[in-house]
Amino acid sequence: MIRTYKYRLYPTNAQDRALDFLLWQGRLLYNAALEQRINAYKNDGKSVTYPQQWAYFRDQRHENPDTLGKLNAASVQQLLRRLDKAFRSFFRRLKAGEKPGFPRYKGRTRFNSLEYRHGDGCKLKFDAKHRALLYIQNVGDVKVKYHRPIPDEARIKHVVLKRKNRKWYICLQIELPDPVVGEHSGPAVGIDMGLHSILASSDGQTIENPRWLRKSLAKLRVAQRRLSRRKKGGARRRKAAAQVARLHERITNQRLDFWHKTTRRLVDTYGLIAVEDLTLNFLTSNRHLALSAHDAGLGMFRQLLAYKAESAGVRVVAVNPAHTSQVCSSCGELVEKTLGVRIHRCPSCGYTADRDVNAARNILDLAVKSARTGPPGVNVAGCGVRSLGSSLL
Ligand SMILES: [Zn+2]
Structure with a gap:
């Protein structure tokens, strides 16, 4: 049985910047890998394979220890596989006679997650006072709001680090033994x-329908109207958009x-x-x-x-x-x-x-x-x- 547990992270200011830096590098790498594929396709109609890209970016990591090199190797592999998947479905749809668009470059706000294998550049641990911390390579030990304990018999497999509305989260994918349950005898x-x-x-x-939901929805409508009145590209619009996003989240x-x-x-x-x-x-x-x-x-x-x-x-x-x-x-x-x-x-x-x-x-x-x-x-x-x-x- 696979379950996902999500927790909020509370990084310090320095850690917050380090996390932003990792996502930034992840985005640069993703876009560079995408460009490589698009060029190969446009120039000689060929596709670049995942092993070719991994070999190339592995070297890039070693040559740039202060930028791309800060990314965890398995995270990079995961990113390249994500792209590989996007391209496979692009070619599949092309073959089927559809008109798919190329996978797209990720803008500043469109790249918000990195994946890890637990124990490889990322690990949940506890300090002497039993407080939960998440070790992240090149970031440090980040405080975790550990609101829901992971069962002792669970194994953490996969970790997704996420940024949303300027907040940080981790999703831990855990494997639990299948429960042995008798049939429920209720009516x-x-x-x-x-x-x-x-x-x-x-x-x-x-x-x-709960009253709070109606209230929140009404607030959201007001915020959305405000957003639509703001001029594009302005600071006031950005602020209004952030408020709409926060309300959606709430x-x-x-x-x-x-x-x-x-x-x-x-x-x-x-x-x-x-x-x-x-x-x-x-x-x-x-x-x-x-x-x-x-x-x-x-x-x-x-x-x-x-x-x-x-x-x-x-x-x-x-x-x-x-x-x-x-x-x-x-x-x-x-x-x-x-x-x-x-x-x-x-x-x-x-x-x-x-x-x-x-x-x-x-x-x-x-x-x-x-x-x-x-x-x-x-x-x-x-x-x-x-x-x-x-x-x-
Ligand atoms: Zn009747």
């Missing part, structure tokens, strides 16, 4: 991802935090969680188009849910969401309603509920039916169409 639940309430569950609970963090807590509660409580299959959203394009405007972070929800469910022995079943909001979850009658209608009221059996709760009950129903017929863990969207279809015809 089953259906979850509808709605417009009005972000989540509604089949047992009648709804979660509204919203992402708030959402992430919110979904972490929400999905944690779900996998602690339930043994089977039925959700809509978002890959089938062509069926519900209208509904999800509206959703994407709101962007309640549904992708985040699904990703975190899958991730947490895996290590908790909880089953996540995705069902085809077609008609789930229209059919009565009590008697199967089709009760058509527009998006504005918040309450499901069945004229046939009298069942009344929040429209999203009704949808969540249908989603659960589909998942339970398919779980009975299909093998465990399989995406059973197809079964759902049939069982609901029958009540529609």
